[in-house]
Amino acid sequence: METDIISEKNGYTIRRAAAEDAESYYEQNYCPLDKETARLTGCKEEFTKEEVISFFLKSLDADDRYFFLITEPNGKIIGESVINEIDWDSRRANFRICIFRNTERGKGIGTWATEVTRDFAFEKLRLHRLELDVYSFNPRAEKVYFKAGFKREGVLRDAVLDGDRYADDILMSILEDEWKTIKGAVKK
Secondary structure: OOOOEEEEEOOEEEEEOOHHHHHHHHHHHOOOOOHHHHHHHOOOOOOOHHHHHHHHHHHHHOOOOEEEEEEOOOOOEEEEEEEEEEEOOOOEEEEEEEEOOHHHOOOOHHHHHHHHHHHHHHHOOOOOEEEEEEEOOOHHHHHHHHHOOOEEEEEEEEEEEEOOEEEEEEEEEEEHHHHHHHHHHHHO
């Protein structure tokens, strides 16, 4: 399988997803989906194999999406990083990331993947704006986004249900000039 590796660090890779990954993607992460992952991403906990494989393959062909897999040194898929909803005319897109298992969180992998994907969005895709949303009950992710240069733009108050309580949906973005400033500071 030919892979399009975007970045590698300590044996972990971020690479373009390929059709050959569909089965492993499902088997390694959706049998079943980690409950905390479902909570943090706002998706349901159970998916059929057909649902996951079908969505995976459609994602590869979408012209408004770049779908990256995060793999550990042994090749196991442990996460995804996605630039989607690309509006080529206004040069803006949405960003989302997921580290599928709690055992892989807190190691800096999400921070690294966020920064690599952010750089890809501005360097390769020449975007002007990259945006995301994060739930208020996920402060660790919000901290990662701040570290990567995203700024808080607004809050959709009580927009999501977390069990039997409401939580906020926090809107964040980074603009091309802000990214250039970050990259300029890194080079010095």
